[in-house]
Amino acid sequence: MNDTRENMILPGKVDLPFSYSAGKTASRFFLGLRDHKKILGKRCPGCQKIIVPAQLFCKECFVETDEWIEVGPEGILLTFTVVYRAGKHQPISTPLAYGIIRLDGADTSIIHLLGETDVSKLRAGMRVRAVFSERRKGHILDIQCFRPV
């Protein structure tokens, strides 16, 4: 009962590799990033809203979206959060910031990394611009981050 040794802590690990088919709409969205450095949305024929990232269906109107529209690459930072706790699931080292960005021409917002700035300089309402990665592979991180304009 008087054992003062530290409690034994055992490590555990589970690696889960997976992949999913992006489908025709998201594929074209990612190809837009990879091949043209363009951010694409789709217009809903019901409510006329431009949905970004492009979606096959409008979740408000339950109708298939039709027209492809380029948005951004600039937009407004609606809100953000700063992450201090490091983790392997984070794409970059901490402190890092995630923001919700309303791209110019879009009616919905996307969540992405904020970068090329000090996190203390971030303000809701500021203008930001997409920074594309040098090596793009058809992935949301083909946009490296959004930086303040």
Next chain:
Amino acid sequence: MNRNLQQEELLRIATQMNLEFRFPAGIHYERFFRELKETGRIMGVRCPECKRVLVPPRPVCGECFVRTGEWVEVGPEGTVIAYTSIYFPFIDGSTGKPRSIPYGAGLIQLDGSFSAINHILEEGDPGKLHIGMRVKAVLKEEREGNIGDILYFKTIEPEE
């Protein structure tokens, strides 16, 4: 054929989640692993009521609902009471990855123990595995105090 479908490249998004975690061994597993590491002995606990020896050791007897008491050494030899050959491996919690297939695994009732433990068997051939086969624990040279200190159970050839 739809020409659009032919022209558009469809992407597959690959990603990997690596989940790492830590958990406290608790009093009984801690002593079990320490004995394994320091003395190479496999230990169980005896229920004071039903006298069964439980391996791995645990604080309470699941049948009698009383605290277990005396620590006893079991094995290192034992009997296979169930086995399987694995071709679709589950994830090894020490590496995070599946083991290479095929391999044998079984429930081994160590000599002196009532309960059986689940572990890797040296023999993986379903034609050679059988219930009742005698096996012996093979321990690591440099033990670390975890279940991997028992590498596997090797088959003991029956004496002529």
